[in-house]
Amino acid sequence: MxxxxxxxxxxxxxxxxxxxxxxxxxxxxxxxxxxxxxxxxxxxxxxxxxxxxxxxxxxxxxxxxxxxxxxxxxxxxxxxxxxxxxxxxxxxxxxxxxxPPPLTKLNLPDDVEFVSQVNEKGNTPIFVVKVGVALRLLKIYPVVRSRRLSDYADSDDSDDEDSDAPTDPMKLFLREKEAYAHLVHAGVCEAGHVPQCYGWVELTAAHVDAIASKAPDLTYCDSLTIKDLQKMVRKGRMPKGILLEYFPDAxxxxxxxxxxxxxxxxxxxxxxxxxxxxxxxxxxxxxxxxxxxxxxxxxxxxxxxxxxxxxxxxxxxxxxxxxxxxxxxxxxxxxxxxxxxxxxxxxxxxxx
Ligand SMILES: Nc1ncnc2c1ncn2[C@@H]1O[C@H](COP(=O)(O)OP(=O)(O)O)[C@@H](O)[C@H]1O
Ligand SMILES: [Mg+2]
Structure with missing residues (x-):
């Protein structure tokens, strides 16, 4: 330029x-x-x-x-x-x-360490995780059935496809995944304007149990608890995540x-x-x-x-x-x- x-x-x-x-x-x-x-x-x-x-x-x-x-x-x-x-x-x-090509799917090892929770009061559960020796940021999106979302969210826009601010975590996940597919492909992550994105992941029951012991009071949208998350996992609804570069001093x-x-x-x-x-x-x-x-x-x-x-x-x-x-x-x-x-x-x- x-x-x-x-x-x-x-x-x-x-x-x-x-x-x-x-x-x-x-x-x-x-x-x-x-x-x-x-x-x-x-x-x-x-x-x-x-x-x-x-x-x-x-x-x-x-x-x-x-x-x-x-x-x-x-x-x-x-x-x-x-x-x-x-x-x-x-x-x-x-x-x-x-x-662009879709964002890469990664396999997160079962024994990945959940180091700490970032932004405990934020909208999205976010954890610093240790993958090998590297610290990464993991943004987590539970799979909530759309018609049950109103139980968890204070907004009533969950069924509105055109909503500007969807609260269905899967919509948020898909938006973030699609955006990073574009940003990775265009070299915007490489240029450092946004975090590096390593790919998206599907969490396992072992990951959710590890989250439960690290953050037993975790809630999503003020009412979805870690126990709800574990229940969902038992029914096969595995949370999704986006794995990002972590900036410890930001x-x-x-x-x-x-x-x-x-x-x-x-x-x-x-x-x-x-x-x-x-x-x-x-x-x-x-x-x-x-x-x-x-x-x-x-x-x-x-x-x-x-x-x-x-x-x-x-x-x-x-x-x-x-x-x-x-x-x-x-x-x-x-x-x-x-x-x-x-x-x-x-x-x-x-x-x-
Ligand atoms: N890559 C990162 N490294 C360090 N801190 C981060 C990073 N990404 C987000 N954060 C911190 O977490 C907060 C919430 O992250 P964000 O992606 O905005 O989630 P939300 O969807 O909850 O708004 C940010 O405001 C920032 O303080
Ligand atoms: Mg934010």
Whole structure:
């Protein structure tokens, strides 16, 4: 990828429609001259004084608005309402898309060690496991019968195929498996923008018993217990898992650790994910890991959608890039300046 010679240089050589037609095959970072304000021209913090920050924080606390929001300028390829109409009426198909081979199925040895549970309060049971000498991350998806899911989940959307947030763990598993098939094949794992994915696994009764002794209080969707899981296994419904690279020193993104460099790395990584024809589907602070050497890694593809789904559009991908850009330049970086935890949704502003 060629580095822009003059980062942030102004240009009106491109129309938003041209950029949209070429996204995700052409990275927004590959344009020469560069797209205006993709990398904001200069850091607005140069004008900061303690008084300015204090006054802005005071206003933010009173009104819920960070008045410094717009100081990084506008998202570089904002589509007007007219453009959006044109785009919806003239969709540009993914002519170059080729479905990847399915994700490899692995055999997890029965005596694999369940070392610790990650994210105990999270949605998906996740364990650090020791495979040979290597530590890996295992995301686990129980096989719950769809009509019984409402017993376990607080949502009633389990039977709705079109739901944006399915709670049926098998749907989540299949989404994550399909996304990693695309990401592995396109080299996005190898490039380090997302964890390496070693494949998917089917857990055995021995694995579930090992989980039971490591995490006897484990619950899924607030009500599925480890005993339920063991019962399912006895009926032959073996949980599925995705085996991933584990980052022991990772921190999740917050307004406190966000920097301009991380913002740029995260947006570049997001465009690389999109270039594999994968929509992440859950752009949030919790799903971006900051690794000590300054690397960023997007995780959690169980809300993802790939171009193998005919409903995915270019507009979906470029809108998600917009969300990622806004996450840093309109939310976290301005919030870091004033030491305030507020976010776009709270202010009733839609990111895309
Ligand atoms: N590869 C990883 N290495 C280290 N920690 C991780 C990794 N993947 C996820 N995590 C941690 O686990 C949390 C939940 O993982 P995620 O894949 O987002 O699951 P969920 O579907 O429950 O949101 C993340 O927010 C992060 O803190
Ligand atoms: Mg997550």
């Amino acid at each position: 060629s580095e822009p010679r003059h980062p942030g240089m102004a240009t009106n050589d491109y129309s938003p429609f041209d950029i949209y037609r070429r996204y995700p095959e052409k990275s927004p970072y590959a344009y020469e001259p560069p797209l205006f304000n993709l990398l904001p021209l200069r850091s607005p913090t140069a004008v900061d004084t303690p008084q300015l920050r204090r006054a802005a924080l005071d206003i933010a606390k009173r009104t819920g608005i960070n008045v410094l929001d717009y100081m990084y300028g506008q998202y570089p390829f904002l589509m007007s309402d007219l453009d959006l109409r044109t785009i919806r009426q003239n969709p540009v198909p993914f002519a170059e898309y080729q479905p 921190k999740t993104l917050t307004y406190k650790n966000a920097t301009e460099e991380l913002g740029q790395a995260a947006c570049r990584a997001l465009s690389a994910i999109h270039a594999a024809y994968v929509l992440h589907g859950d752009i949030s602070d919790r799903n971006l890991l900051i690794i000590p050497n300054g690397r960023v890694v997007w995780v959690d593809f169980n809300s993802a959608q790939c171009a193998s789904d005919p409903k995915l559009t270019r507009l979906d991908l470029i809108s998600e890039f917009h969300m990622g850009w806004d996450k840093f330049y309109m939310e976290l970086l301005p919030n870091r300046r004033i030491g305030w935890h507020g976010h776009l949704e709270q202010r009733g502003t839609k990111a895309a």
